[in-house]
Amino acid sequence: MTGALEANTRPSPLADRHAALGAKIIEFSGWLMPLQYRGILEEHRAVRERAGLFDLSHMGELFVEGPQAGAALAAALVSDPPRLAVGRAHYSMICADDGGILDDLIVYRLADERFLVVANAGNAQLVSDALAERLEGYRAVLDDRSLAMALCAVQGPLASAILQPLTDVALADLRYYAIAEGEVAGIPALLARTGYTGEDGFEIFVDGARGGTLWDALFAAGEPLGALPVGLGARDTLRLEAGMPLYGNDLDRSTNPYEANLGRVVRLDKEGDFSGRAALDRIARDGPTRLLVGLAVRGRGIARHGHPVFAGDRRSGIVTSGTQSPTLGVPIAMAYVAPGDARAGTMLGVEIRERAVEAEVVPLPFYRRTR
Numbered sequence: 001m002t003g004a005l006e007a008n009t010r011p012s013p014l015a016d017r018h019a020a021l022g023a024k025i026i027e028f029s030g031w032l033m034p035l036q037y038r039g040i041l042e043e044h045r046a047v048r049e050r051a052g053l054f055d056l057s058h059m060g061e062l063f064v065e066g067p068q069a070g071a072a073l074a075a076a077l078v079s080d081p082p083r084l085a086v087g088r089a090h091y092s093m094i095c096a097d098d099g100g101i102l103d104d105l106i107v108y109r110l111a112d113e114r115f116l117v118v119a120n121a122g123n124a125q126l127v128s129d130a131l132a133e134r135l136e137g138y139r140a141v142l143d144d145r146s147l148a149m150a151l152c153a154v155q156g157p158l159a160s161a162i163l164q165p166l167t168d169v170a171l172a173d174l175r176y177y178a179i180a181e182g183e184v185a186g187i188p189a190l191l192a193r194t195g196y197t198g199e200d201g202f203e204i205f206v207d208g209a210r211g212g213t214l215w216d217a218l219f220a221a222g223e224p225l226g227a228l229p230v231g232l233g234a235r236d237t238l239r240l241e242a243g244m245p246l247y248g249n250d251l252d253r254s255t256n257p258y259e260a261n262l263g264r265v266v267r268l269d270k271e272g273d274f275s276g277r278a279a280l281d282r283i284a285r286d287g288p289t290r291l292l293v294g295l296a297v298r299g300r301g302i303a304r305h306g307h308p309v310f311a312g313d314r315r316s317g318i319v320t321s322g323t324q325s326p327t328l329g330v331p332i333a334m335a336y337v338a339p340g341d342a343r344a345g346t347m348l349g350v351e352i353r354e355r356a357v358e359a360e361v362v363p364l365p366f367y368r369r370t371r
Contacts, residue, residue, distance in 0.1 A: 051159050067113055
């Protein structure tokens, strides 16, 4: 790793833990983060079968509070945060005036007048700046805690068994997309039942200086049950199997929520204006010009980001994410295609190494856990 790379990137607050575990470290969205420890396949299977421990400290944590915090966020985002009950969360997006996605987010309501917005690492500063601008004129204050917090996640079928002995939060009572304040391993924490793997699991927000202690406690509790630390490599294969989009691949400034089949997030029925409303209202009325779909590759080869997609001799779209699914044992991908080619069962062709490989449009997600 070069000195220049280190100078331009931030280490995780858990960097010493990753080094001790022999992790392969890479630059990701301005951070030095673990790509893998034992190997992507082994880590992926641990999450599907037992549990995995993730360092997500590169994500952005933006607190918004004040008498008009909810109204300010409703004007800034496409969703309607005031509708959230205290202790609940929803998936959201922040869009430009033309409807393009600046980032996808999770919004938590911590109290009547206090919200937490979690942004992707590569967009955290952009979202922080946009919120600061959009909150002007409202009785609401933005507190960007992105560099002051650590975030760990436990994901997998055994996540509750690992975490419950460490926390005073009753996990059985914590619903999916809910958050509670409590302690984990004696550390004040925000504990959310959310994740990016398609499995049950929890994300734990603590002060950055306590992140190492939290990681150690989770690791010690999980290791006897077969839990493994998991890097970005397996995080990507897990989220793709679960049909969850990745900003920078499946979502970006040139895409809008309706193209990504995420129009449900946009609340055109809420009171007042919001950034991108006119453009999104038009797209909702006229329909998108392309749609994000799942592809199961039926021929030999793995579809990767940027591979063209054809319907016969006609260019239909482009692959945004692709991998060999460790769980399903077949190559899978997500791609934007023409709306007329988006119906499940449609056979398309993906150009892989200068040859057309047959791929079938299939419903998302590719993988759904047994509940």
